Each structure stands twice: as structure tokens, then as C-alpha cells.
Amino acid sequence: MRKFKQGFTLAEMLVTIGLIGFISLVLISTMKNIQPNKEKLMLKKAFHTAQRLVAEIANDEELYPEPEDREEGKWYLANTEAVTDPLTGKVVSGKTKFCEIFKARMNVVKDVNGCTGSGTATINNRYFETNDGVHWKINYSEFTNINVGVSIQIDVNGSKGRNASYSATNPKPDRFWFKVFPNGKVIPDGSTSLQRSQIKEYLYDGKIVNEAK
Numbered sequence: 001m002r003k004f005k006q007g008f009t010l011a012e013m014l015v016t017i018g019l020i021g022f023i024s025l026v027l028i029s030t031m032k033n034i035q036p037n038k039e040k041l042m043l044k045k046a047f048h049t050a051q052r053l054v055a056e057i058a059n060d061e062e063l064y065p066e067p068e069d070r071e072e073g074k075w076y077l078a079n080t081e082a083v084t085d086p087l088t089g090k091v092v093s094g095k096t097k098f099c100e101i102f103k104a105r106m107n108v109v110k111d112v113n114g115c116t117g118s119g120t121a122t123i124n125n126r127y128f129e130t131n132d133g134v135h136w137k138i139n140y141s142e143f144t145n146i147n148v149g150v151s152i153q154i155d156v157n158g159s160k161g162r163n164a165s166y167s168a169t170n171p172k173p174d175r176f177w178f179k180v181f182p183n184g185k186v187i188p189d190g191s192t193s194l195q196r197s198q199i200k201e202y203l204y205d206g207k208i209v210n211e212a213k
Contacts, residue, residue: 039174040202042156046134047203049106050152050178051186057101058184062086078143078182095119095140098150098180102138107131114138123153123175124163133158149179151189165190166198173198 057063058076063083067074074080082093085101092100099115107130108114113121114128119140127135135158141150155163155175166173176199177189188203190196 037202039156039161039172042132042134043154043176043199043202045132046136046154046156046176047178047186047188050180053102053105054180054186055184057098057105058182063101076143076182076184077180078146080142095142098141098143099138103128103136106136123155127155129158133160135159143182146182149181149185149187149189152178152180152186154178166195167192168194176202 054077063085064076064079065083067079067081077098080094080097082091083097084091085104088104090100090104096115103111103114106128108128109131110129112128113126114136115138117126121137123135123137127137129135133156135155137153139151139153143150153175154177155161157174161174162170162172163175164170164173165175165177173195177191177195179187179189181187188196188199190199
């Protein structure tokens with residue numbers, strides 16, 4: 001008599017489906033944990049872009065010529081005398097000079113009073129947006145003190161997302177600060193020690209770095 005192989009029973013099928021479902025949940029959870037933090041990646045990109053551009057701008061003799069009288073102390077970004085930006089042909093000077101020069105070298109797709117609105121305005125109503133969706137707000141300054149930096153605030157996903165900086169109740173921020181000094185140095189910043197610590201953690205992955213001006 002021919003023998004037939006016995007197929008799976010209903011119980012075995014249910015157990016198999018259950019195991020497949022469990023393994024799928026574990027894999028999905030693991031994949032979520034290893035996915036890169038988009039805000040962190042965008043922050044790093046923006047920070048390195050700012051470092052590169054500020055260094056180039058501060059050392060550009062056409063934009064920031066060294067004054068004849070060295071006693072003035074207005075070297076680098078502190079030289080706010082009027083110059084014609086060779087990139088745009090626009091005359092820039094004073095407290096908006098740095099912002100105008102910096103903005104002109106970015107891929108700007110939207111400008112909401114980026115360098116012309118009130119100096120006390122928030123990033124919600126004064127910013128310029130780059131083609132990667134980041135909103136930038138640069139505070140007005142004439143860089144009168146070599147030891148005092150000027151803030152750049154960014155929102156890495158623009159009008160999308162949480163639109164909030166780091167706090168005890170918001171551990172996943174999308175708004176961050178940098179500080180620019182007259183000599184072209186750019187460092188992480190924040191309005192609180194928690195924010196400064198958090199942005200350093202994002203930028204340097206917990207590594208200790210030297211941020212001397």
C-alpha cells in the first residue's frame with residue numbers, strides 16, 4: 001500500500017506563523033534602532049558647512065581686508081566697513097555684513113527677512129532656507145569683542161517636525177545653535193548648559209574635543 005506523507009497540522013501552522021511574526025517584530029525593532037538619526041546627521045552637515053564657510057569668509061581679503069591701523073583691532077569679521085561682495089555685486093557693511101556674505105554663499109531657496117528683519121525676531125519669522133530644508137537665523141553683530149561670539153540658530157527640518165530645542169521634556173530636538181567668533185572660529189552653542197551638552201553629544205558622538213577660541 002502506498003504511504004502518504006502527513007502535512008502540517010493546524011497547531012503546527014499557528015506556531016510557525018507565530019514564530020515568523022515574533023522574528024519580524026524583533027527585526028523591525030532592531031532596524032529602527034540602527035537607523036541613523038536624521039536630525040543628528042543634518043546638524044553635523046550644517047555645522048561643518050558653517051565652519052568651512054566662516055573660515056573662508058574671515059580669511060578673504062576682499063571681504064575682510066586687514067585694516068591699516070592695527071590698533072583698531074578690527075581684524076577678520078570685526079572689520080564691518082563697507083565692501084562690494086564679488087559674488088553678488090552688493091555693497092555690504094555694518095551689523096548685517098556677515099549675514100549677507102554668509103547667506104550669499106548658501107543654496108538659498110527662500111528668504112524671510114533673512115538679514116533685514118528685526119534683530120530680536122525669532123527663527124519663526126526671520127530666517128533663510130537652504131535647499132536641504134534647513135532654516136538659518138544669524139544674529140546681528142559688529143563683532144566688537146574678540147571674546148564674544150555671535151549666534152547662528154538652525155532648524156534642521158525647517159517648518160516640519162517639533163520646532164523645539166533640547167530640554168528635559170524634549171529629548172529629540174530639531175533646533176540648535178552655533179557660536180561664531182571674529183577670528184572665524186565656530187563652536188556648538190545653546191541657551192542652557194543642557195543644550196550645549198546635547199549638541200556636543202550629537203556632533204562629536206560623546207568624544208571630548210578642544211573648543212578653544
